[in-house]
Amino acid sequence: MDWLNDPCANVSERYRDLALQRQQQLTKPSGALGRLETLAVQLAALQGREAPRADNIHISIFAADHGVAEEGVSAFPQAVTGQMVHNFLNGGAAISVLARELGATLEIIDVGVKEPLNHAGLISQRAGAGTANSVQAPAMTVDQLTIALQAGYAAAERAYAKQADLFIGGEMGIANTTAATALYCALLDVAPSVATGAGTGLDAAGIAHKAGVIQRMLDLHRNNLTSPLEALRCVGGFEIAALTGAYCRAAQLGIPIVVDGFISTAAALVAVQQQPDVRQWLLLSHASAEPGHVLATDFLGVQPLLDLQMRLGEGSGAALAVPLLRMACALHNNMATFAEAAVAGEAVTRQ
Ligand SMILES: Cc1cc2ncn([C@H]3O[C@H](COP(=O)(O)O)[C@@H](O)[C@H]3O)c2cc1C
Numbered sequence: 395m396d397w398l399n400d401p402c403a404n405v406s407e408r409y410r411d412l413a414l415q416r417q418q419q420l421t422k423p424s425g426a427l428g429r430l431e432t433l434a435v436q437l438a439a440l441q442g443r444e445a446p447r448a449d450n451i452h453i454s455i456f457a458a459d460h461g462v463a464e465e466g467v468s469a470f471p472q473a474v475t476g477q478m479v480h481n482f483l484n485g486g487a488a489i490s491v492l493a494r495e496l497g498a499t500l501e502i503i504d505v506g507v508k509e510p511l512n513h514a515g516l517i518s519q520r521a522g523a524g525t526a527n528s529v530q531a532p533a534m535t536v537d538q539l540t541i542a543l544q545a546g547y548a549a550a551e552r553a554y555a556k557q558a559d560l561f562i563g564g565e566m567g568i569a570n571t572t573a574a575t576a577l578y579c580a581l582l583d584v585a586p587s588v589a590t591g592a593g594t595g596l597d598a599a600g601i602a603h604k605a606g607v608i609q610r611m612l613d614l615h616r617n618n619l620t621s622p623l624e625a626l627r628c629v630g631g632f633e634i635a636a637l638t639g640a641y642c643r644a645a646q647l648g649i650p651i652v653v654d655g656f657i658s659t660a661a662a663l664v665a666v667q668q669q670p671d672v673r674q675w676l677l678l679s680h681a682s683a684e685p686g687h688v689l690a691t692d693f694l695g696v697q698p699l700l701d702l703q704m705r706l707g708e709g710s711g712a713a714l715a716v717p718l719l720r721m722a723c724a725l726h727n728n729m730a731t732f733a734e735a736a737v738a739g740e741a742v743t744r745q
């Protein structure tokens with residue numbers, strides 16, 4: 395696990411400066427393209443390129459089950475995790491559709507679905523047959539945490555080998571909003587009543603019950619919640635750990651990361667608290683409809699790009715941000731400069 399703390403890749407100040415200069419020369423009032431300008435500049439600096447790109451997208455979906463599902467914290471049964479893995483691989487899930495539209499690589503990694511799955515194309519890197527019920531015991535052992543983090547490391551390596559322009563991580567795991575919320579509470583020091591939401595669709599009574607379960611998790615593991623990795627081990631999940639490993643490794647390899655919604659952001663919190671330099675490699679794609687999400691985006695100090703009231707997971711929100719990033723890159727790379735277009739580039743100065 396020591397590799398998590400290895401330094402992140404260098405961010406190129408040279409290409410940041412070049413991109414900033416170019417933005418000043420494009421045929422538009424300075425700043426008129428708003429965040430599309432800063433996004434292009436950020437990507438140029440992260441990718442170390444004069445012409446930033448969002449063409450070649452690598453999407454890794456990590457799937458795992460959660461022992462805490464037996465506490466009745468999800469609106470859906472645990473079997474849905476494995477069923478959705480088949481749906482991903484058969485091309486019928488939301489992320490399958492979005493990945494096709496983007497021409498992205500989509501890979502599915504079983505890091506611990508309860509019943510082992512047999513499907514051509516599935517990558518199997520199982521840390522166990524689901525986590526332990528974290529109101530009774532730590533969700534995982536140190537060995538299991540190591541395997542799950544390693545599954546993320548391997549995914550980032552595959553993205554690097556394919557020269558991906560961006561890395562997107564997604565997750566599938568019934569009850570994982572409970573695990574993610576517990577991590578928000580532990581890492582941001584907030585109460586379950588503030589951070590707990592409907593997940594797949596609990597009603598008000600269901601949300602209150604879920605918040606109570608999360609409080610029990612926090613009480614049981616109180617003495618272990620001081621370090622981000624121990625919090626991840628005690629109340630997290632295999633797929634969340636895999637995302638943490640993937641984010642850390644992608645940042646080390648110099649691949650910009652597009653973070654998805656509520657659950658992925660929990661993994662980003664762990665990664666950033668473990669290795670603060672990971673933060674500069676993160677683009678937050680969208681504001682999740684889960685009420686706790688804003689606590690994490692405030693902590694990370696990054697405004698999500700979209701707010702479509704989505705609460706799906708699977709990497710779907712991150713995939714939806716890609717067309718925007720492509721447009722930001724196209725504008726940056728292909729607009730004419732004032733000189734090229736013979737347009738007066740100076741604002742009038744009034745006496
Ligand atoms: C059919 C279906 C597809 C999904 N795709 C992602 N999730 C999302 O919902 C789950 C978390 O919500 P909770 O904590 O309430 O169980 C995760 O699997 C997440 O990826 C889905 C959930 C369902 C039911």
Ligand SMILES: O=C(O)c1cccnc1
Pocket residue numbers: 571592593594654655656657658682683684704705706707708
């Ligand atoms: O925002 C998310 O990522 C989310 C919310 C609810 C359920 N699954 C995912």
